[in-house]
Amino acid sequence: MILQIAGGATIVVATSLLGWHFGGLGAKRARDLLEFKKSLIMLKSQIDYTIYTLPQAFLHISERVVPPFDIFYTKISQELEDSRGDISTIWGQAVSRLRFSYLHKNDMDNIALLGTSLGLADVDVQINSIDMVITTIDDTLTKLGVQNAKDAKMYRGLGVVAGLLITIVLL
Amino acid sequence: MDITVVFQIAAVGILVAVLNQVLKGAGRDDQATMTTLAGLIVVLFWIISHISDLFGTVQNLFQL
Numbered sequence: 001m002i003l004q005i006a007g008g009a010t011i012v013v014a015t016s017l018l019g020w021h022f023g024g025l026g027a028k029r030a031r032d033l034l035e036f037k038k039s040l041i042m043l044k045s046q047i048d049y050t051i052y053t054l055p056q057a058f059l060h061i062s063e064r065v066v067p068p069f070d071i072f073y074t075k076i077s078q079e080l081e082d083s084r085g086d087i088s089t090i091w092g093q094a095v096s097r098l099r100f101s102y103l104h105k106n107d108m109d110n111i112a113l114l115g116t117s118l119g120l121a122d123v124d125v126q127i128n129s130i131d132m133v134i135t136t137i138d139d140t141l142t143k144l145g146v147q148n149a150k151d152a153k154m155y156r157g158l159g160v161v162a163g164l165l166i167t168i169v170l171l
Numbered sequence: 172m173d174i175t176v177v178f179q180i181a182a183v184g185i186l187v188a189v190l191n192q193v194l195k196g197a198g199r200d201d202q203a204t205m206t207t208l209a210g211l212i213v214v215l216f217w218i219i220s221h222i223s224d225l226f227g228t229v230q231n232l233f234q235l
Contacts, residue, residue, distance in 0.1 A: 154197035161193065165186045168179055169213060 004171060011170075012163035019159015026148035028102040030141055032069075036103075036111065037137045039065045039073065044130045047123060054087070054118070055080040068101050091115030110136050176221075180214050 039061050046057040055077045062073035072094050079090045095112040103111075110133055117129040187210035194203035229235075 150197050154193055154199070157193040158190065161186055161189050165183065165190070165210075168182045168186065171179065 008167035008171070011167050012160065015163030015166065016156075016159045019155045019157070019162075022159075023152035023155035025102060026144060026151050029104065029107075030144045030148060032102045033107060033137050033141055033144075035066055035069055037134055037141075039069055040114075040130050040134055040137075044127055044134075047126050047130070068098060072098060087118055088115045091118060107137075107140065176217060180217065183210055183214055186210075 042061050042064060043057060046052055046060065047054075052060060058073045058077035058080070062070045062077065065073065075097070076087075076090055076094045079085070079094075080087060092112050092115050095108050095115070098108055098111070114129055114133050117126055187207055190206045190210075191203045194200070194206060
């Protein structure tokens, strides 16, 4: 009997923790999107004032953002300095490395689009492209704000109740 | 018949009802329906042998 109670408690704790984990994913995605938006605003101002070359600008941004975006910008900067291909390809490859962040595929697709205009078009077109990505990120963040609260509550509730349900079925 | 199964069915019923409400509150009506169906199937799985016994008893009682 004690073993059954211990097993049941373990299942409930495990599913509750899973519920907490899944409930927090939306907030983590929003945090990553906000961080990337911050980096894009920095990039926009650096392109606008044309103080640095693009690889230098990426390096400066990498020093001001949190992981995994610091590595993202450092890699792009290094690969551009080493001339390992055009910026579109380098940007696309770097975006595919962002799969270790909490960003979704559609977020990464949106970011990848920026690679086609960066460094190739004139300053206005580049800034407009960055603005477009920022607007899309803002839209996603607005949607996430409403959805996250609902999802977090749901996942946490589901975690506990699902654990109890599994325990009763197994008893 | 063991009385525990009745309590188990009651507990599953309560928990499935809670799950249903949580999912409906989050706007996931499809998953709520699927959860209810899953609960029903689990309970049916538990009581199917008892229903079979009941039919057997009825047959014997009325010598059908």
